[in-house]
Every structure is written in C-alpha cells, then in structure tokens.
Amino acid sequence: MNLLQTILILAAAFFAVFGEATLGGLRQWLSAQVDLLPALMVYAALNADILTLSLLAVCGGLWFDALSANPPGVSILPLFAVGYAIWLQRELILRELPFAQVVLGAVASAIAPALSVLVLLTIGQQPLLGWGSLWQWLVMTAGGAVAAPIIFVLFDWCKHALGYQPRSEPSFRPDREIQRDRKI
Amino acid sequence: MVKQKHYLALGVVTLATLLLLSLPPRDTSRLKLAVGSWFLPLFGLAGTVQQLPGSAADEVLPRRELLRQLEALRRENEELHTKEMHAAALERENEQFRTLFGWQRQTQWKLKLASVVMRDPANWWRTVQIDLGSRDGIRENLAVLTTDGLVGRVSSVSYTHAQVVLISDPNCKVSALVENPAHDMGIISPGGPLENSFVELSYLSGNAALQAGQKVITSGLGGVFPKGIPIGQIVDARPVEFGLYTEARVKLLVNLGSLEQVWVLFP
Numbered sequence: 001m002n003l004l005q006t007i008l009i010l011a012a013a014f015f016a017v018f019g020e021a022t023l024g025g026l027r028q029w030l031s032a033q034v035d036l037l038p039a040l041m042v043y044a045a046l047n048a049d050i051l052t053l054s055l056l057a058v059c060g061g062l063w064f065d066a067l068s069a070n071p072p073g074v075s076i077l078p079l080f081a082v083g084y085a086i087w088l089q090r091e092l093i094l095r096e097l098p099f100a101q102v103v104l105g106a107v108a109s110a111i112a113p114a115l116s117v118l119v120l121l122t123i124g125q126q127p128l129l130g131w132g133s134l135w136q137w138l139v140m141t142a143g144g145a146v147a148a149p150i151i152f153v154l155f156d157w158c159k160h161a162l163g164y165q166p167r168s169e170p171s172f173r174p175d176r177e178i179q180r181d182r183k184i
Numbered sequence: 185m186v187k188q189k190h191y192l193a194l195g196v197v198t199l200a201t202l203l204l205l206s207l208p209p210r211d212t213s214r215l216k217l218a219v220g221s222w223f224l225p226l227f228g229l230a231g232t233v234q235q236l237p238g239s240a241a242d243e244v245l246p247r248r249e250l251l252r253q254l255e256a257l258r259r260e261n262e263e264l265h266t267k268e269m270h271a272a273a274l275e276r277e278n279e280q281f282r283t284l285f286g287w288q289r290q291t292q293w294k295l296k297l298a299s300v301v302m303r304d305p306a307n308w309w310r311t312v313q314i315d316l317g318s319r320d321g322i323r324e325n326l327a328v329l330t331t332d333g334l335v336g337r338v339s340s341v342s343y344t345h346a347q348v349v350l351i352s353d354p355n356c357k358v359s360a361l362v363e364n365p366a367h368d369m370g371i372i373s374p375g376g377p378l379e380n381s382f383v384e385l386s387y388l389s390g391n392a393a394l395q396a397g398q399k400v401i402t403s404g405l406g407g408v409f410p411k412g413i414p415i416g417q418i419v420d421a422r423p424v425e426f427g428l429y430t431e432a433r434v435k436l437l438v439n440l441g442s443l444e445q446v447w448v449l450f451p
Contacts, residue, residue: 018223020305021313022230028441031378032307054193058200066219067302069309069339069349072212073204080197087190117308123205126354127308132378136307 006052008158009044012151013037013060021067026143032136034143036151037064038108041079043151045086046095046104053083070116071123078115082108101149109144113137217342224344227301227315293410294450296320298328300443301345307377310353310440311336316448317344325408327449333414333437334358334402335446346448350440351415352383360385360415360434361403368392369403372415372434380441382419388430394421400434410451 016036027033037060044056061076086093086104094100114137120127207215281287298314316322318341328335328348336350349356351372358372368388375382385400398418404411414437421432 014222017305018226018230021223021302022226024303027303031380033303033305035305050190050193054197057197062204062219063222064305066216067223067313068304068306069311069347069353069355070306071205072207072215072219073201076197076204077201080194080201084190084194113307116306119205120308127306128310128352128354128374128377129308130376130378132376133308136377140307 002049002052004162005048005155005159006055008155008162009040009048009052009056010059012155013040013056014063016040017060017063017067020064030139031132032139034147035064035109035113035140036144036147037061037075037079038082038112039105039144039147039151041083041112042086042101042104042108042148043155045083046090046093047155050087053087054080057083070120071125074119074123075112075116077119078112081115082112095152098149098152101152102145105148105151106141106145108148110137110141113140213340216340220342220345227345230301295447296322296450298346298446298448300446309355310350310374311339312348312350312443313345314348314446314448315345317342317346319343321450322346322448326451327402327409327413328446329413329449330438330443330446333416334409335438335440335443337408338448348446351436351438352379352440357406358409358415359403359405360400361411362388362392362394362418362432363399363401364393364395366393368394369405370430370432372400375433381436381439383416383434383436385418385432385434386429388421388432390423390427390429392421392430392432394418394430394432396420410449413449 020033020035037056040060041053041056044053048056057076057080061074061079062072064070064075065072086108093104117127117129204212204215296316298316300312301315302313304311314328322338322341324338324341326338328337334351336348336353336356338346339349339355340347351358352374354374356372360370360372362368362370362385370385370388370392373384373386375384388394396418400415400418402409402411402413402415416434416436419433419435421430423429424431
C-alpha cells in the first residue's frame with residue numbers, strides 16, 4: 001500500500017493544482033482561490049512516511065509554482081515545514097477525529113501561504129498584498145479546514161478499495177476448545 | 185535510524201529549495217516551462233469539457249431562435265459593412281493628409297486570437313495562461329487586449345502556451361495618458377488584492393486637471409504597449425505626498441475576472 005499511497009497522494013496533488021488553476025467559480029464568488037495542498041500535506045504527514053511527505057512538498061510546490069508567477073521553489077519549503085511539524089507530532093495527534101482534521105487543515109492552510117509570501121518578500125519579489133489579502137487568507141484557511149476531513153474520507157475510501165483487507169480472525173480458538181471424552 | 189532519515193529529508197528539501205531559488209532567470213523560466221508542460225494533456229481535456237455545455241445547448245436550440253439569431257447577425261453584418269466603407273474612406277483621407285504633411289505612416293495592428301486556459305492559482309499574482317505559444321509566433325512583452333481595452337502583456341512563452349501578466353499585477357507597469365487638454369501622464373499600478381476592475385494611476389503631476397469620466401489610454405512610452413490602447417476611465421483623484429503628485433483611481437474597461445478570449449497584438 002505504501003507505494004500506491006504515495007502515487008495516490010502525488011496524483012491528488014497534481015489534479016488539485018490543475019483544478020486550482022482552471023476552476024474559477026470560487027475565485028469569482030469570493031475573490032480568493034482555495035489551496036488544497038496544505039490540507040493534503042496534513043493527510044500525508046499523519047498517514048505516510050517522510051519520503052512521501054518530502055515528495056509531496058517538492059512535486060506539489062513545483063507544480064504550483066510552474067502554473068503561477070511564483071519563482072520555482074517558493075512553495076516547497078512552506079509546504080514541507082507544515083508537513084514536517086505535523087509529522088514530528090503525529091503520535092500525539094488524534095488523527096481519526098474530524099475535529100482534529102479540521103483544526104490541522106485550517107492551521108496548515110493559514111501557515112503555508114503566509115510562509116510563501118514571506119519567502120517571496122525575502123527574495124525581493126513584490127506580490128500583490130493589501131488589506132484584501134486578509135480576506136483571501138481567511139478564505140484559504142476556511143477552505144483548508146473544510147478540505148482536510150474530505151481528503152481523509154476520500155483517501156480512507158481509496159485505501160479500503162485498493163489496499164489489502166486485513167484477514168478476519170476465525171472465532172475458533174484451539175486453546176479454548178472443550179475436550180470431550182467418555183473416559184473420566 | 186528513523187531520526188537520521190527525517191533529518192536527511194529536511195536537509196535535502198531545504199537544499200533543493202535553495203538551489204531552485206538561486207537559479208538564474210533563464211534557467212528558472214526553462215524549468216517552469218518544463219514542469220508546466222506536464223499539464224498539457226489536461227489543457228485539451230479541460231477545453232473539451234468547457235465546450236460540452238455549449239455544444240449540448242446548440243443541439244437543443246429551436247429553429248425559431250436560430251432564425252432570429254441569423255437575422256440579427258445579418259443586420260449586424262450590414263452595419264459593420266457600412267462602417268467598414270466609412271472607415272476605408274477615412275483611411276484614404278488620412279493617408280492623403282499624411283502625404284501632404286509628410287507624416288510617418290502608422291503601422292497597422294496585427295492581432296491573433298487566444299483563449300484563456302488557466303489562471304494563477306496563487307492569490308498574490310494576477311496572471312493567466314493563453315493557448316498560443318512560440319509556435320504561433322508569440323514572444324515576450326507583446327501587448328494583450330480585448331475589444332474593450334488593454335489586458336496586459338506576455339511575460340513568458342512556451343511552445344504551445346504563454347503566460348500573460350495582467351494590468352492589475354504588480355509586475356505589469358503601464359505608462360498611461362489621460363485624454364484631457366493637458367494630456368497628463370502617469371503609471372498604472374495595481375488597485376488591490378480584491379480589485380479586478382480598478383487600478384491606480386500614480387505619479388501624475390500635482391496640478392493635474394482630472395475629472396471623473398476622462399478616458400485613460402496607453403501613452404506609447406516604454407516600448408511595450410503601442411500608443412492609444414484604451415485602459416479605462418478616471419473615477420476619482422486625490423493629492424498624495426503633501427500634494428507633490430496626484431493619484432487617481434481608474435475603472436478598467438475590461439473585466440479581468442471573466443476573461444475568456446483575448447487578442448495578442450503584434451507590432
């Protein structure tokens with residue numbers, strides 16, 4: 001399942017970036033586009049290994065930067081930072097709880113774009129920022145909060161559909177067998 | 185071992201990022217084009233899906249509606265034909281005057297129609313991708329417009345696609361001229377992250393005589409945009425930097441939020 005899971009996560013990132021660039025409904029309605037990569041990173045950090053996490057950060061970041069006016073590499077480190085921080089605390093997080101998924105999705109979607117803008121400003125770029133950016137940031141945070149549990153549900157469904165099912169244990173246990181004998 | 189593995193991942197990702205960010209501009213644009221080309225198969229798919237509702241609507245359009253549209257188009261065609269004759273007469277007259285006064289002949293605009301296939305996924309840039317590339321003769325810094333007015337300029341070109349930086353992006357600076365008696369000139373700069381219809385006209389002189397409704401066009405300075413492309417109309421103006429210069433809000437003629445087809449202008 002590990003390789004399949006990695007491929008599925010990367011494919012999801014690819015289509016997420018493509019969807020963000022082509023689907024403009026939410027952008028026209030809310031004047032902001034939701035970024036699904038941080039929410040996907042939350043799933044990867046809680047369910048996949050560090051290699052998948054790194055691949056998602058590098059590939060997802062590069063794909064995002066290739067379709068935007070960002071210099072390539074700007075989105076990689078923010079995505080990885082978010083995923084890495086969650087990955088380090090993965091044993092303490094109640095990953096099955098939808099509330100935890102919502103909170104993590106919101107926090108990741110708030111931090112990743114803020115870090116991206118910070119990287120852009122650090123390398124001397126002048127992104128379009130203003131008071132309206134706060135609204136866009138809120139929309140991205142809310143979008144990530146909504147997207148994270150949905151991503152968890154979708155990937156769990158994929159895992160059940162494509163992965164090996166655990167072998168069901170028979171109710172028969174030899175150590176609890178009642179021995180019957182005519183001789184007493 | 186596990187600890188070493190994640191430290192290694194952290195180091196590799198950080199190094200890769202630093203390496204990518206320190207690439208020279210030419211390599212950067214090559215890398216972006218190479219990675220962006222991964223999405224090419226999806227461009228065609230998205231185009232087909234977008235056309236499906238249109239073609240489905242065509243199938244079910246009643247004959248009466250088609251006849252009505254045909255009649256309207258015929259009438260429009262006749263009107264345009266008359267206007268074309270008038271324009272040709274004006275052009276001849278213009279040519280005679282140019283010969284008379286010895287003025288240089290104006291170069292005619294060559295235009296190519298392109299469809300907008302993608303928008304910038306990042307909220308802090310205003311760019312779109314069009315379905316024309318270097319195979320169609322597109323090159324950097326060509327002006328892009330619609331029949332309403334200026335849209336932006338081509339910023340990078342791949343073989344089949346090109347990225348257009350819109351007039352409301354911080355990387356698209358346009359020298360503009362106000363159509364008033366003083367011909368006040370300024371620089372178009374972005375209005376704000378949520379604004380798709382308004383931009384700022386900065387660096388106007390402190391005593392600029394601006395009024396709401398005055399038209400703003402490209403000045404032709406800077407060498408990227410030819411003179412005379414309509415940009416928008418003045419909404420209001422205010423003095424800035426203690427009256428040292430004036431800044432005006434301009435309502436764009438083009439709605440940048442709903443671009444579907446644009447024209448690329450070849451000089």
